[in-house]
Amino acid sequence: MRSTAGSMTPTGTATEPDSAGRVRRFSTAERMVHRATGYLMLLCLVSAACLYIGPLALLVGRRHLMITVHEWSGILLPLPLLLGLLSAEFRADLRRLNRFAAYDRQWLRAVRKRRTSPEARPAGKFNAGQKIYAGWIAGAVLVMMFTGLLMWFMGLLPFLSRTSAIFVHDVLAWAITIAVLEHMRRAFEDPEARLGMRTGYVSRSWARRYHSRWLHEERDESSDEK
Template sequence: MSRPPERATARPRVPRFTRAEHWVHRATATLMAVCVLTAGCLYLPFLAELVGRRALMVTVHEWSGILLPVPLLLGLGSRALRADLTRLNRFGRHDRQWLRAALRRRGGRPAGKFNAGQKLYAAWIAGAVLVMMGTGLLMWFTHLAPLVWRTGATFVHDWLALTVIVVIAGHVWMAYRDPESRRGLRTGSVDAHWARHEHPLWKQEEDPTR
């Protein structure tokens, strides 16, 4: 009687994100997608004609923008999320080395749990959201400022929105090229070999004595 084939040993995995971080990212991404789609319905004629109901699109766009920071604010109750925000706010020598290597398309890109590109994206999108909210409020509540301010707010809001769409598209493209990174956000863990290769300083970052 032949023996059944042995099951392949599962590759070791390491925890990367908690469930709270997963839901903060998903909720934020959903609200951002609603903002972008409703903005398209307001500014692109063919979408405006296809969807119609401009007043509804304006209301949904306004409220999705106002609610955008809420998932992150609620997620601050998670110790893991607060620790990751601290990591994202730290930019060290190895991050500058990572950027130089990335710009020159070379290997040898040292990174902790987050690489320099992810840190720059997080900082930029956070600042952009704050500016978008400020200019959006000036456009929404017309009594808050004189006409010249509202005109300037509209200009900044519209052009920054276009930039945000381009940057988010780049972020999605980079995530598409790295399935293990996406799996880590979806399942909470990543392949140990991937972690050592893509984020070699991650372990040292968690335990500075190593």
């Protein structure tokens, strides 16, 4: 029986995935943007925890270093996305994330009614939940940068108080932490999705089950090219 997970070399390294059983989901540029953004986000959240959670602050110490790491990881957070704009595949996926279709509303209704069948939850390359998460996290990061810069350079907007900036920054930081942890939990529950982000390929059966509209789009594009 042919494996759809790709063959293995004697050293245990995965070779090129079997094209008959798999479909390309993410380009190298997209995977690098996701990985770099994830590392910067984790640095930002962990350094914040070392600053604001008492026991962690005592354990780690080096407060000045943690402040520097937190500030610069936050400032650099949008950089992978900006570099990713050089990739046509990345720009195409941004357009997909920014477009809400009728079947996305059907997906949300199915989630609300706890329907799990693929027919009840149609999705393109990204489902409605992923689109909402991407939009929300992008907006939240911008607000965090704005409030962080206000705290760093208090003379930037003198009519805004430091207390207000700190309050918004701290509350949103907890919201982002919860959202990122939920994102990671869902990723760990779906090994195929992680494989797609790690190797760029997913099985056609997985894509057919969770992203059937995307497979139709891929077939239509292939037909147009021919």
